[in-house]
Amino acid sequence: MATKLKPVDAVVVGVGLSGSILAKELAEAGLHVVGLERGRWRDTDPDFAMPHAHDELRYVKRHELMQDLSRETITFRNNTNETALPMRSLGSFRPGEGVGGAAVHWGGLTWRFLPWDFETRSRTLARYGSDHWPAECTSQDWGVTYDELEPHFDRFEYLYGVSGKAGNIKGKIIPGGNPYEGPRAREYPNPALKTAYAGALFKEAAEKLGYKPFPTPSAANSQPYTNEYGATINGCVYCGYCQFFGCEMGAKASPQTAVLPNLMKQSRFELRTRANVVKVNLDSAKKRAVSVTYIDSRGREFEQPADLVLLTSYVFNNVRLMLLSGIGKPYDPAANSGVVGRNYAYQTPSGVTLFFEDKVFNQFMAAGGLGMTIDEFNGDNFDHAWLGFIGGGFFQAATSGSRPIEVRPVPRGTPRWGAEWKHAVAKYFNRSFPITIQGACQSYRTNYLDLDPAYRDAYGLPLLRMTFDRHENEHKMSVWITNKAAEIGKAIGPSKMTVSPRTEKYTIVPYQSTHNTGGAAMGAEPATSAVNKYLQSWDVPNVFVVGASAFPQNGGYNPTGTVGALTFHALQAIKTRYVKRPGPLA
């Protein structure tokens, strides 16, 4: 029997990147806010302290900061003809757990999606016609445009102290930045990170080929920075333990470094850790959320009434809670009806690895998002008319940290073990670097999330089931753009080069990217989206579902910058409109 608690104004489910910002802002605006976090409290000290912070086995292979699958996982199958089986160990993606969520161990690349990304469907049809649209593709416009989101991108970048170089300020192209980006109001808050050797060689070759290379925007702050919340983020020391690690320097922007110092001082905010929300309770008409039910670390069940419910956990739990609670109609791929679970997408990463005989790169001197990028082959920045696919991705000479358990490239054809392997590892560990491609992934009728009929979590509740494979569009795109990256690689002059487009059947085993998207997609039409342009549930308007779960499809970038912008976009609508007059905003 659940203990019923005193009502509050708002409950935030998941205290990560989005949840921490929303909680801080709404508490400051006068609301009583409770943050419910399934994991534990974590902070720079002591959780990311030296020397243990630099332990590759612990963080990369034993997943110290990541989801405990023994309690809850997902099930997976490539298509509906298969039986989904549980993801028993982490592989393809690494969701976080605990205060700060995956934004503790993220790599720090902070992009704005292109204006095209928000209007994928209408712009593709306008430029190429309906014949060009991929079969079964359900990618759509987001219901919000880049221009509407620009102030929110700006706010997030200034909150997180992003280091970069603007390429387009109010329509004026700025040399040294990304000429393809949407117009921005002003320069980045911090100058770009330094340039590693790999980036310098890439820049030179790319410029010779007529491209416009620029430094990758990164939330590893290039210098000490104090944000609007009064939090100071330190300057990066290029230690190279960034992605999959907490930052011992407090130099990588995260909830811990950028938001929590302020949030935890808010008198109207209360954080409850190890509070696992299992259901959002609705009224009898299923039109209003009245409370959430959660279970604490002693197995006690609590009901927390609230006027406003903000689902701000990772993609999977946002969607799962909607399904477990009956918020919105579940998607049915056979009937092509319903919306919750629809438009699940991912990423199509690929790359080129360059090997040299006579150059050392010290790729262990690194930072998350340290790299040199070109954006010529992203979004619709190039003519797709004769290519038979849509989308693209950015190319980056990446110096994000070489640690030898996971990052030890050898040329193709090298055996996986034995003396020959050992020689190749010894030779090339420090004489190679990658050009990585963050390929986009469209949404399709056959890719979706729903509740698994067989497998259960630690509370006996159904696991989320993922049905997913990349389609021909992604494979064609990956081959074409990866070959373009190989042209740059060749111009750099390596002795050997491995070109690895993504064309195989999707597998959940090797790590690819923690960029899962969709399932609670946003849009202008209730028939094809779970939330409106303000990330508000169409069906239960006092529930907002904030995060990459709202992406109707995934762009050719890391998603976090766009998640940050959507968070501030939703916040503005809640603060200026919803709180004054609760009800549907669209």
Add this chain to the structure above:
Amino acid sequence: MDEEGSRRRFLKSVGALSAALPAAAAAQHAGHASAKSEKYMFLAPAEVTFLDAAVARLIPADELGPGAKEAGVTYFIDQQLFGGYGVMAKMYRQGPHAEGTPQQGYQSPLTPQEVYRAAIAEINAGCAKQYGKSYDQLAAAQQDEVLRALEEGKFPLEAVPARFFFNMLLENTIEGFFSDPIYGGNRGKIGWKLVGFPGVAAVYTHLVEKHGVPYDALPVSIADILEGKAALDEHGHPKHVLLVRKD
């Protein structure tokens, strides 16, 4: 610059640390350093013997220096199997179990502990049948033949698919060779010295733009810092000792 030459110079300069010793001598040196302190928690003696032989083929001692056996990889695997990894502490274990497709990943109901115990017994039994000897008694070429057959799924196992065990063994061997020595492997930082990885990082702010300049530092481990063997800056980063280049 002649990088092979620089590699030789590097090895010469750290000769006292065993990286440039002839393989046999290096093995002896490494064994002498810590074999005595090993107290196995999970593996039985026959399993230790098997793994010593197998990991020595996966990452052999050769002219570049010691291999996985000398790095203490068997002991590393023992410690991992006895700990959370060995019992799938953070993995989903509920049934029903089915083999699934290769794309669906780890589906065995067996924990890594159980996988090692079952697979090693089966492989030794298979070697006895085929060669009349246990795996560790085979010639190196035959040992490689068995490993290749496991890798290709041609040496059938009953408890788990052969490839599944081989991939687990290879992954754990690489982990043991390159992880921080605090876990019992990478003894003498053999793995890090082989590739030129400095281990626990120093502050590199002033170095990241020194393009193409080799960074020949003595690797620092977590244990070095806990034992007070490395000088630290105010944030706890070690101050790396650079090796002198002797041309």
